[in-house]
Amino acid sequence: xxxxxxxxxxxxxxxxxxxxxxxxxxxxxxxxxxxxxxxxxxxxxxxxxxxxxxxxxxxxxxxxxxxxxxxxxxxxxxxxxxxxxxxxxxxxxxxxxxxxxxxxxxxxxxxxxxxxxxxxxxxxxxxxxxxxxxxxxxxxxxxxxxxxxxxxxxxxxxxxxxxxxxxxxxxxxxxxxxxxxxxxxxxxxxxxxxxxxxxxxxxxxxx
Amino acid sequence: xxxxxxxxxxxxxxxxxxxxxxxxxxxxxxxxxxxxxxxxxxxxxxxxxxxxxxxxxxxxxxxxxxxxxxxxxxxxxxxxxxxxxxxxxxxxxxxxxxxxxxxxxxxxxxxxxxxxxxxxxxxxxxxxxxxxxxxxxxxxxxxxxxxxxxxxxxxxxxxxxxxxxxxxxxxxxxxxxxxxxxxxxxxxxxxxxxxxxxxxxxxxxxx
DNA sequence: GCAAACTAGCTGAACGCTCAGCTAGTTGTC
DNA sequence: GACAACTAGCTGAGCGTTCAGCTAGTTTGC
Numbered sequence: 084x085x086x087x088x089x090x091x092x093x094x095x096x097x098x099x100x101x102x103x104x105x106x107x108x109x110x111x112x113x114x115x116x117x118x119x120x121x122x123x124x125x126x127x128x129x130x131x132x133x134x135x136x137x138x139x140x141x142x143x144x145x146x147x148x149x150x151x152x153x154x155x156x157x158x159x160x161x162x163x164x165x166x167x168x169x170x171x172x173x174x175x176x177x178x179x180x181x182x183x184x185x186x187x188x189x190x191x192x193x194x195x196x197x198x199x200x201x202x203x204x205x206x207x208x209x210x211x212x213x214x215x216x217x218x219x220x221x222x223x224x225x226x227x228x229x230x231x232x233x234x235x236x237x238x239x240x241x242x243x244x245x246x247x248x249x250x251x252x253x254x255x256x257x258x259x260x261x262x263x264x265x266x267x268x269x270x271x272x273x274x275x276x277x278x279x280x281x282x283x284x285x286x287x288x289x290x
Numbered sequence: 291x292x293x294x295x296x297x298x299x300x301x302x303x304x305x306x307x308x309x310x311x312x313x314x315x316x317x318x319x320x321x322x323x324x325x326x327x328x329x330x331x332x333x334x335x336x337x338x339x340x341x342x343x344x345x346x347x348x349x350x351x352x353x354x355x356x357x358x359x360x361x362x363x364x365x366x367x368x369x370x371x372x373x374x375x376x377x378x379x380x381x382x383x384x385x386x387x388x389x390x391x392x393x394x395x396x397x398x399x400x401x402x403x404x405x406x407x408x409x410x411x412x413x414x415x416x417x418x419x420x421x422x423x424x425x426x427x428x429x430x431x432x433x434x435x436x437x438x439x440x441x442x443x444x445x446x447x448x449x450x451x452x453x454x455x456x457x458x459x460x461x462x463x464x465x466x467x468x469x470x471x472x473x474x475x476x477x478x479x480x481x482x483x484x485x486x487x488x489x490x491x492x493x494x495x496x497x
Numbered sequence: 498g499c500a501a502a503c504t505a506g507c508t509g510a511a512c513g514c515t516c517a518g519c520t521a522g523t524t525g526t527c
Numbered sequence: 528g529a530c531a532a533c534t535a536g537c538t539g540a541g542c543g544t545t546c547a548g549c550t551a552g553t554t555t556g557c
Contacts, residue, residue: 087506087551108403110317114543124508129544131506191455192403196315196396199454210459229460230476234445236456241444244451247406248398249443252417253436269437276483294525294532321517331534333518338532342517 089131095121096128101142105189109139140201143194146187147205153180154209158216166219167278170235171271173216177239178270182263185243192244224277231277238270296338302328303335308349312396316346347408350401353394354412360387361416365423373426374485377442378478380423384446385477389470392450399451431484438484445477 099120103112114135118125132138157176161169181188194202213232221228242250242257250257257263306327310319321342325332339345364383368376388395401409420439428435449457449464457464464470 089506092506108315108317110315113541115541126509126544126546127507130508133544135543189403192399195452195455196399197454199452202455203459206456206459210456214460229462233449233456233460233462237444237448238441241448242440245402245406247404248402248409249413249417249440252410252414253421253440255436255440296532299532320515322515333535334533336518337534340518 092121092123092127093131096123096131096138097142097145100128100138101146101186101190104139104142105186105193108193109135143190143201146184146190147202149184150180150187151205151208153184154212158212161216166223167271167274170217170220170231170274171267173213174235174239174270174274175267177236178263178267181239181243182258188240188243220274220278226277235270235274238273239266242266299328299330299334300338303330303338303345304349304352307335307345308353308393308397311346311349312393312400315400316342350397350408353391353397354409356391357387357394358412358415360391361419365419368423373430374478374481377424377427377438377481378474380420381442381446381477381481382474384443385470385474388446388450389465395447395450427481427485433484442477442481445480446473449473 096117100112100117103116103120107116114128115125117128117138121128128138129135132141154173154176157173157180160176161172164172191202191206199206210232213236214228217231217235218228221231224231242255242262246257255262257266303324307319307324310323310327321335322332324335324345328335335345336342339348361380361383364380364387367383368379371379398409398413406413417439420443421435424438424442425435428438431438449462449469453464462469464473
């Protein structure tokens with residue numbers, strides 16, 4: 084194994100920076116901390132990435148690329164299934180992604196406390212894709228696909244974004260597999276209830 | 291009007307600090323900025339509040355007190371009404387509060403990206419109160435009141451927390467009165483649908 | 498095959514700057 | 528004149544960035 088390997092070092096710095104930026108935010112993280120966490124000198128992160136901001140941009144880009152890959156897989160998995168199954172499959176992929184990739188959630192959350200400019204393109208694509216996936220289900224339910232996307236994302240996102248605040252107060256542990264399974268079931272049931280029950284005959288809720 | 295008025299100056303500093311902490315976060319805000327925004331010298335905030343952290347704590351306490359007052363009013367307004375009307379009234383108060391008080395939302399959101407310790411007591415009380423308010427409606431719907439609270443808070447919270455990220459991507463402007471009215475109607479409909487439609491056969495209803 | 502020339506990886510020190518907090522002092526109010 | 532309100536100046540620590548320099552590895556010339 085090479086003692087000096089630029090790509091490996093860059094990777095280590097990116098990973099360390101991602102964890103620290105996610106946990107402490109941009110302002111709360113110093114290049115010194117990043118260097119220490121990556122096992123390099125204080126000045127090495129700047130050597131490879133020019134500036135703290137450029138490093139942050141690359142961290143974000145990598146996280147977003149991971150997310151898009153995961154969601155594309157979830158979308159592909161639901162192809163050629165019934166409308167609400169396709170939607171449920173996409174929601175499952177979203178729940179899995181958010182619960183697995185804590186850094187993604189934290190970083191996007193932090194960005195959305197700013198102006199959100201840096202993640203806007205990513206969310207634009209996500210929204211477009213999700214609307215496409217949910218449109219059949221939304222038509223069956225007689226509601227706007229945008230509304231359906233918003234509700235599903237909100238219900239998937241919120242518990243994990245507030246796992247240390249409201250969720251403990253409600254006695255819930257949103258990262259436990261038991262919760263995540265129930266969460267997926269709950270969202271799928273909601274979709275079913277809307278498309279079967281909400282559209283025409285509200286009295287009967289299947290499943 | 292007195293030139294020197296400690297209480298008034300303290301209030302101005304608190305207000306300035308609240309806006310800046312909400313917009314830029316704790317690490318991103320300096321005592322200098324707070325002083326400038328409040329129209330006092332660099333060192334005056336520290337004179338009244340001892341330290342930056344103590345000032346932050348008082349900002350948070352004031353915001354939380356405002357929120358609890360508003361929610362208590364919303365709860366009182368729904369008293370002696372039908373279960374889902376009481377719940378809808380509470381949700382309305384929540385939506386109004388979150389849309390009106392942007393600083394509350396931002397500050398709690400920032401706290402929940404940390405360990406959430408500072409807002410845990412507040413959210414504990416909120417959760418307890420909300421569970422109490424929602425229990426009749428949840429029983430009518432045959433679902434867990436905690437789940438109902440979580441879903442209602444998530445659906446109320448998320449759009450405003452992501453008003454610059456996902457919402458524009460969906461073509462929505464969550465601070466516009468039109469959106470807020472539709473939001474309230476939507477949530478009330480959801481409550482009705484659950485308690486009326488789902489109430490009869492609890493074993494088939496999503497938990 | 499083997500130096501010499503060159504490059505990329507990485508570092509420690511130093512720069513200019515900003516920060517929060519402290520202290521000594523001044524100014525307004527009763 | 529006593530006390531609260533307020534401020535300017537100072538300080539040590541920490542920040543991001545720059546940079547000359549060292550070293551390990553690769554390429555070139557013979």
